[in-house]
Amino acid sequence: SQQGEEDPQALSIQEGENATMNCSYKTSINNLQWYRQNSGRGLVHLILIRSNEREKHSGRLRVTLDTSKKSSSLLITASRAADTASYFCATDRGGGYKLSFGAGTTVTVRA
Amino acid sequence: DTGVSQDPRHKITKRGQNVTFRCDPISEHNRLYWYRQTLGQGPEFLTYFQNEAQLEKSRLLSDRFSAERPKGSFSTLEIQRTEQGDSAMYLCASSPSEGLDEKLFFGSGTQLSVL
Numbered sequence: 001s002q003q004g005e006e007d008p009q010a011l012s013i014q015e016g017e018n019a020t021m022n023c024s025y026k027t028s029i030n031n032l033q034w035y036r037q038n039s040g041r042g043l044v045h046l047i048l049i050r051s052n053e054r055e056k057h058s059g060r061l062r063v064t065l066d067t068s069k070k071s072s073s074l075l076i077t078a079s080r081a082a083d084t085a086s087y088f089c090a091t092d093r094g095g096g097y098k099l100s101f102g103a104g105t106t107v108t109v110r111a
Numbered sequence: 112d113t114g115v116s117q118d119p120r121h122k123i124t125k126r127g128q129n130v131t132f133r134c135d136p137i138s139e140h141n142r143l144y145w146y147r148q149t150l151g152q153g154p155e156f157l158t159y160f161q162n163e164a165q166l167e168k169s170r171l172l173s174d175r176f177s178a179e180r181p182k183g184s185f186s187t188l189e190i191q192r193t194e195q196g197d198s199a200m201y202l203c204a205s206s207p208s209e210g211l212d213e214k215l216f217f218g219s220g221t222q223l224s225v226l
Contacts, residue, residue: 004153042204042220088153098167101153101155
């Protein structure tokens with residue numbers, strides 16, 4: 001079963017705008033990760049945030065984690081056409097080997 | 112570092128046939144994973160290897176599915192007597208087993224269509 005749920009399911013924005021997507025999960029976690037998937041391809045790791053961290057940045061990406069609400073958000077700033085993809089959150093409940101993925105948010109960036 | 116390689120990229124088969132997929136992980140990675148992804152969904156865990164040992168199998172992995180990783184290098188996933196419900200993208204991933212915070216490196220997947 002999938003633990004994470006992303007919201008919204010789909011998002012369409014203009015190039016240069018920011019994109020925000022949220023992830024909620026059900027059980028306690030060791031860390032939470034975000035991945036990107038271009039159509040018909042494999043997933044690419046974007047960023048990992050540990051359960052004792054609240055915010056993390058990587059380039060144009062900003063991730064927050066609220067363990068009390070069991071939720072995370074991913075912000076992509078100054079979006080580009082190349083950011084068009086599906087974004088998945090994945091939770092690691094410990095052991096580091098079995099990630100549970102949500103159903104993803106499909107982001108379309110219009111030029 | 113050539114990344115995780117999967118073969119074939121696409122497989123079309125008739126119901127009842129057997130199929131086998133291959134995954135070559137990143138060479139120094141000890142851990143290898145198989146996931147299955149259906150349209151509009153995220154990947155679902157199938158099984159996991161630490162070197163050559165298969166340490167966990169999901170309940171999703173019926174008796175028709177078998178995975179091997181001989182010598183702890185490449186891995187194969189075989190599906191016997193395929194059913195239409197097996198149609199999905201089969202993703203392989205590997206990780207270096209450096210600690211608790213593992214990030215996975217995925218291959219491009221094998222898209223299976225069962226007619």
